Every structure is written in structure tokens, then in C-alpha cells.
Amino acid sequence: MHPGDVVPRGSAPPGDAPGHLLTSGSSADVYALDDERVLRxxxxxRDATPEVELLRHVRTFDYPTPDVLRAEGSDIVMTRVHGPTLLQAMTAGEITLADAAQVLADLHGMLHAVPAPASWRLPQDRDWPHLDGGPSVVHLDLHPGNVVLTENGPMLVDWANARTGTPELDVAVTAVLIAEVAVDAGGDYSQAARALLAAFLHASDVSPLAALDDAAALRSVAPGLLPGERELVPHGAELVRTMVEITEHP
Structure with a gap:
């Protein structure tokens, strides 16, 4: 989680860009088609079908995420959501760290109440290693840069890593993501990230400890991480472990 999760990291849109480039991630670009629609x-x-299946599934449970309007091959046309990201709102001082942490915890709680679809299968060509799955839908990239604060409340975007899994793993991945920023001694947001991490662990009803090693393993092979960022993963995981143990065994 860093400003690059919100602002394109110097990437230029291809010559056949279908619209204004809104943001770029490690594997996908998001374009504005008009005021109501975006193209991911x-x-x-990459075949977007498994992602689309999960998105449509969670929407049947009224989970706050954009609707899929059309999907074909590697393209997903979705409703466009308007508002600052949670990261932007925190940076601007428009929301407190405690309230931001509660938003993250609430989005986790609502998502983990959505049962895994029985027919869904993880495709073999995904970037991350195979996991055994679990009883819930998990996002595995739920951080402030992927939460948009709309007029109707927070909405979760960027479901590229979503799959079935356990709440513990999902919470652990979020904790490690925030902790990576916290342990970056030269970063502008390290102190704020440490405070956000403490508030998130306090707000969450799920302890990440049992899944912390798996979360760190996933983050260490996440596509798009630069070598310097990758080195922060084990230190971030250790910070999470220390904070959880202090909280659970004061």
C-alpha cells in the first residue's frame, strides 16, 4: 500500500486506450468510459471470468462493490464509483485513523459473511501460489487504496486477488500490507501506518496470527513488488506478530 496504489506509477496508456486512464495496477489498467462506467x-x-463470478456472487449478498455490466476475455465493464479513496481521505485529514481502521474491519466482516460459491474454482494461471480455499470469499488486497468513499458509503474495488479462503488469511494480508508501510523507516507514512495497524488489529474481530506466515508468503511473491518493497514483507509480518501478541497477551 503506497501512493502508487492510487496514482499510476509512470505508466502510459497504450495507443488503443478506450478512454481516460484512471489507474494502473500490477496487472490491469482501469479506464473511464464515461461518467457511469469504467473498463478494467x-x-x-488474463481471463477475467473467475473474478467476474466472484464479483457477481458477492453482489447477490449486497456487498458494497461495483456492479459488473459486461465481461469478455480480459475486459470487465463495471459501474463507475465516485469519491476519494480511503487512503486519500486519510492523507487529507478527512477521516481519522481509528475511523479508517473501522472501515477496513467492517468491510472484512461483511465480506467474510459471504459464503464461498460452491462451483467456483481457482484458475491454474494465477500469479500467486495455490491455496486450499476456505469457507468465505476473501479479497486478499483490502487496503485503504482499494476502498472508495462514495456518497452511499465505502465500496471495495480491485478484486484481482480475490478467491475463496479463510477470514484469518484475509485479515492477515491486510495487516501485513499496512505493516510494510509502517516498517519503511524512510517512508513518509510509516508513523501513520503503525497507528493505523494498531487500530485495525483492535477493530478486527478476527486474529491474523494463525495465518500470518501464509500471508507473508503470499506478499513475498506478489507481482509488481520492487526488490526494496519485497524486503519489507518479513519485517512487516514480524511487526504484526508483535502487536497481536501484545494485544492478546498484555
Whole structure:
């Protein structure tokens, strides 16, 4: 989680761009088609069908995420959501760290109440290693840069890593993501991230401790991480472990 999760990291749109480039991630670009629709397009031609299936499934449970309007191949056309990201709102001082942490915890809680669809299967060409799955839908990238504060409340976007799994793993991945920023001694947001992490662990009803090693393993092979960022993962996981143990065994 860093400003690059919100602002494109110097990438230029291709010549056949279908609209204004809103943001770029490690594997996909998001374009504004008009004021009501966006196009999420995977750059390497990845089949978006499994992601679409999960998105449509969680929407049947009224989970706050954009609707899929159309999907074909590596393209997903979705409703466009308007508002600052949670990260932008925190940076601007528009929301307290405690309230931001509660937003993250609430989005986790609502998502983990959604049962895994029985027919869904993880495709074999995903970037991350295979996991055994679990009883719930999990996002595995739920951080402030992927939460948009709309007029109707927070909405979760960017479901590229979503799959079935356990609440413990999902919470652990979020904790490690925040902790990576906290342990970056030269970063502008390290102190705020440490405070956010403490508030998130306090707000969450799920302890990440049992899944912390798996979360760190996933983060260590996440596509798009630079070498310096990758080195922060074990230190971030250790910070999470220390904070959880202090909280659970004061």
C-alpha cells in the first residue's frame, strides 16, 4: 500500500486506450468510459471470468462493490464509483485513523459473511501460489487504496486477488500490507501506518496470527513488488506478530 496504489506509477496508456486512464495496477489498467462506467483490462490477456463470478456472487449478498455490466476475455465493464479513496481521505485529514481502521474491519466482516460459491474454482494461471480455499470469499488486497468513499458509503474495488479462503488469511494480508508501510523507516507514512495497524488489529474481530506466515508468503511473491518493497514483507509480518501478541497477551 503506497501512493502508487492510487496514482499510476509512470505508466502510459497504450495507443488503443478506450478512454481516460484512471489507474494502473500490477496487472490491469482501469479506464473511464464515461461518467457511469469504467473498463478494467488485464494487460497480459488474463481471463477475467473467475473474478467476474466472484464479483457477481458477492453482489447477490449486497456487498458494497461495483456492479459488473459486461465481461469478455480480459475486459470487465463495471459501474463507475465516485469519491476519494480511503487512503486519500486519510492523507487529507478527512477521516481519522481509528475511523479508517473501522472501515477496513467492517468491510472484512461483511465480506467474510459471504459464503464461498460452491462451483467456483481457482484458475491454474494465477500469479500467486495455490491455496486450499476456505469457507468465505476473501479479497486478499483490502487496503485503504482499494476502498472508495462514495456518497452511499465505502465500496471495495480491485478484486484481482480475490478467491475463496479463510477470514484469518484475509485479515492477515491486510495487516501485513499496512505493516510494510509502517516498517519503511524512510517512508513518509510509516508513523501513520503503525497507528493505523494498531487500530485495525483492535477493530478486527478476527486474529491474523494463525495465518500470518501464509500471508507473508503470499506478499513475498506478489507481482509488481520492487526488490526494496519485497524486503519489507518479513519485517512487516514480524511487526504484526508483535502487536497481536501484545494485544492478546498484555
Amino acid at each position: 483490462r488485464y494487460r497480459e490477456g
